[in-house]
Amino acid sequence: MAMTSVEFAPTRHGLTREKTVLRWLDRLDQTSTSLIPALAVREESLTEKGFIMHASNPLVNPSGELTPAHLMRLVSGFWAAKTLAAAVELDLFSHFARAGGATQSQAARLLRLEPRATDILLSACAGLGLLSKDGEVYHNTELSDRFLVRGHPYYFGGFVRMIDVRNYPAWLRVAEALRSNRPVTWDPSEQSSIFVGEDPVLLDTFWEGMYCLSITTARVFAECVPLEQSRRLLDVGGGGGAYTIELCRRYPDLHTAVYDLPLVSDITMKKVKKAGLTDRIKMIPGDFFSDPALPTGYDTLLLSMVLHDWSEAECQTIIGKCRAALPPGGTLAITELFVDDDKSGPLDATLMGMNMLVETIGRNYTRAEYRRWLDKAGFAEVTAIDFNAPATNGALLARVD
Numbered sequence: 001m002a003m004t005s006v007e008f009a010p011t012r013h014g015l016t017r018e019k020t021v022l023r024w025l026d027r028l029d030q031t032s033t034s035l036i037p038a039l040a041v042r043e044e045s046l047t048e049k050g051f052i053m054h055a056s057n058p059l060v061n062p063s064g065e066l067t068p069a070h071l072m073r074l075v076s077g078f079w080a081a082k083t084l085a086a087a088v089e090l091d092l093f094s095h096f097a098r099a100g101g102a103t104q105s106q107a108a109r110l111l112r113l114e115p116r117a118t119d120i121l122l123s124a125c126a127g128l129g130l131l132s133k134d135g136e137v138y139h140n141t142e143l144s145d146r147f148l149v150r151g152h153p154y155y156f157g158g159f160v161r162m163i164d165v166r167n168y169p170a171w172l173r174v175a176e177a178l179r180s181n182r183p184v185t186w187d188p189s190e191q192s193s194i195f196v197g198e199d200p201v202l203l204d205t206f207w208e209g210m211y212c213l214s215i216t217t218a219r220v221f222a223e224c225v226p227l228e229q230s231r232r233l234l235d236v237g238g239g240g241g242a243y244t245i246e247l248c249r250r251y252p253d254l255h256t257a258v259y260d261l262p263l264v265s266d267i268t269m270k271k272v273k274k275a276g277l278t279d280r281i282k283m284i285p286g287d288f289f290s291d292p293a294l295p296t297g298y299d300t301l302l303l304s305m306v307l308h309d310w311s312e313a314e315c316q317t318i319i320g321k322c323r324a325a326l327p328p329g330g331t332l333a334i335t336e337l338f339v340d341d342d343k344s345g346p347l348d349a350t351l352m353g354m355n356m357l358v359e360t361i362g363r364n365y366t367r368a369e370y371r372r373w374l375d376k377a378g379f380a381e382v383t384a385i386d387f388n389a390p391a392t393n394g395a396l397l398a399r400v401d
């Protein structure tokens with residue numbers, strides 16, 4: 001049996017979080033690792049960040065036989081998600097940020113919980129890398145401090161709420177979605193899409209959630225995708241405007257517009273106002289299916305997480321309208337969680353595809369599928385840029401001759 005020591009980075013509170021993790025690495029043969037490549041990557045990245053989940057639960061037993069540990073992680077994955085969601089619902093991380101950390105009894109008072117429940121929640125949050133412990137005092141980790149404290153510009157809690165209150169209940173019916181090949185949150189025979197005719201409270205949760213997910217994603221996009229030549233950019237189906245906000249922050253001469261359904265206008269303009277960018281981001285209400293053409297006068301069009309909502313035919317219609325709206329030399333940027341061309345991963349993209357099954361009539365497409373449609377629409381040259389962000393793993397830049 002081998003004993004592997006995993007170094008945990010010192011936290012900002014000066015703790016040395018070095019733990020010894022027992023693993024049966026000398027018995028972990030090639031067969032078992034090749035069965036679980038996605039897990040191996042995930043575990044590596046968790047280890048890099050200083051967290052390792054279920055490290056005491058080996059993937060192979062002392063005799064070298066595969067255990068169901070990986071299945072245990074998969075099936076109990078929602079325990080982690082729901083713990084995070086409950087902590088966000090209680091606004092635990094904002095309380096801890098204001099108080100500068102808390103003991104268990106202080107936390108019980110802050111959160112208005114019984115001591116037993118507080119004890120359980122704080123331990124679980126520490127196990128998930130959301131809190132660290134210094135003596136008797138729990139603190140936010142850098143991760144929760146940056147993304148789970150209300151009011152932070154990159155607050156991610158809105159997406160956590162959206163997943164919890166809107167998306168999780170829908171996923172309870174995922175087998176039904178598979179059998180019927182239809183979304184479970186709306187009826188395609190009665191409604192034109194997921195985006196219209198819904199409960200306004202849920203809709204608000206949806207766009208707020210999308211914004212929280214997209215603002216961190218857009219920041220990476222703005223860093224990785226070279227758009228120095230762009231002067232006027234139209235974000236087609238731009239939602240809460242996260243991409244236009246981050247791109248305007250990065251490129252001071254850029255002027256942009258968000259083109260989206262009229263019911264999104266107020267949500268978007270609130271975000272734009274808060275970012276102080278009303279002079280460089282305008283809202284153009286519209287519908288890319290019923291409008292005969294997209295607005296013109298833009299050298300760059302962006303489609304972020306729009307096409308995965310739609311069928312192959314509808315994707316081609318939208319791409320065709322983008323091509324028609326672009327001038328010579330113009331660029332269409334598509335950013336999504338692209339599925340690999342051989343359709344065997346990556347995990348985030350394939351699971352987003354499952355999410356599209358539950359909620360839409362689309363799926364997550366491969367770069368090869370997009371290249372085919374872009375070629376058919378008359379784009380001259382397509383460049384792929386790979387990078388990793390919460391809601392995208394790259395971009396395709398398609399240029400008009």
Ligand SMILES: C[S@@+](CC[C@H](N)C(=O)[O-])C[C@H]1O[C@@H](n2cnc3c(N)ncnc32)[C@H](O)[C@@H]1O
Binds near residue numbers: 236239242303
């Ligand atoms: C998954 S969201 C992506 C939002 C944004 N691009 C982002 O990455 O944060 C899809 C967006 O497409 C918009 N949309 C849906 N149908 C549309 C239509 N027919 N015309 C214009 N926009 C539409 C929705 O309102 C929504 O904002």
